[in-house]
Amino acid sequence: MTHPQDPQRPGGPVPPGQFPPQGQQGPHGQPYAPQGQPHTAQGPYGQSGPYGQPGQYGPAPGQHPRPQGPKKGRGLVIGLVAGAGALVVLLAAGTGAVLWAVNSGDDPSPVGGPADLGAVVEYPGLSADHVESTVTVDYEMFPPAGGEHYNTWQNCGVYAEPVRNETAVHSLEHGAVWVTYDPAAVGGDGAASLESHYSTGDYLLVSPVEEGMPAPVVASAWGAQILLDGPDDPRLAAFIRQYEQSPDAPEPGAPCSGAYDGTAEDFPLTAGEGSDGLAETD
Known part of the structure; x- marks a missing residue:
């Protein structure tokens, strides 16, 4: 049995120093040049071989292929995506700044109503x-x-x-x-x-x-x-x-339930009645 790469098998690799018969196809489906003649196919950048002879890949010595920039369509999409991402970041940062200003009493653009508390x-x-x-x-x-x-x-x-x-x-x-x-x-x-x-x-x-x-x-x-x-x-x-729950209060977080839930009219004020049953705190 002959190995697929056996030189004796038809279509197998050509022994070193020999050219295949004219018309026989190479490993990539392209026909070989006639026996004894150099290749005429151009390289990947359309350049001649290193010594100016056709059939060799790559540029001549000291030369480089002309670089190709990204395709315009792809560059446009990338630019739009990057721009949209930057806009989202800016909007998020702006929203955070406005919310902070509302809570701190500054006067930026309103969020749920003006934050101008200058009349306090x-x-x-x-x-x-x-x-x-x-x-x-x-x-x-x-x-x-x-x-x-x-x-x-x-x-x-x-x-x-x-x-x-x-x-x-x-x-x-x-x-x-x-x-x-x-x-x-x-x-x-x-x-x-x-x-x-x-x-x-x-x-x-x-x-x-x-x-x-x-x-x-x-x-x-x-x-x-x-x-x-x-x-x-x-x-x-x-x-x-x-x-609400401002740290400026003397006892922020102390209870606001469990004490008196009546009205002013019902509150005991007469001496002797006291405030029995009412919660107290220091």
Whole structure:
């Protein structure tokens, strides 16, 4: 049996120094040149052989084939993909910067409402002392945004009737935001809109104040307060984001539940009644 590469087998390799018969095909299906004549096929770059003779691959000595750039279609696709990726990165970075600015009180393009909290009034150095539950505290601002208060805090949530100032201020000490409103100015729909800001577990109080309101809606945190034009004022959401659980509160993260959930009218103030059954904290 003859091996497939046996020189004696028809079509097998030609012994060294010999040319195959004219018309016989080579290993790649191309005909060989006539016996004793050089090849005339051009090299891969269309160049002559190294000594200027045809049939040799590669460029002449000292020469290099002319480089070919990428195809235009492929380059365009790559450019578009790279450009789109850069745009996504820029948009993501821009979104992150705006969100940070909303939470920090700067004034960039709005995200869910302007973040211009320049109208916030700050009250530094407020006392956090506790007073007896028979005392009515005279606050320097109204509604109060901090100061002396009762041992008992007001449970965070929504109230249909006014709550006691001294219990609400204790909630502010724990990092709550207190949203108060004039019911005659905002109406029933406005009250419902304000109440919708609260979700279970939030450090947020929402309650009406029937007399003495300096604006239709007032949002207060410990040592900070803003007067708002109404329930739809976009600064309300920005204020809540900025000041809920603010580290500026004396005791952020302390409980805002498990204490008093009654109204101002129901709170015991008469000497001798005390505040039995009401939670207390230092």
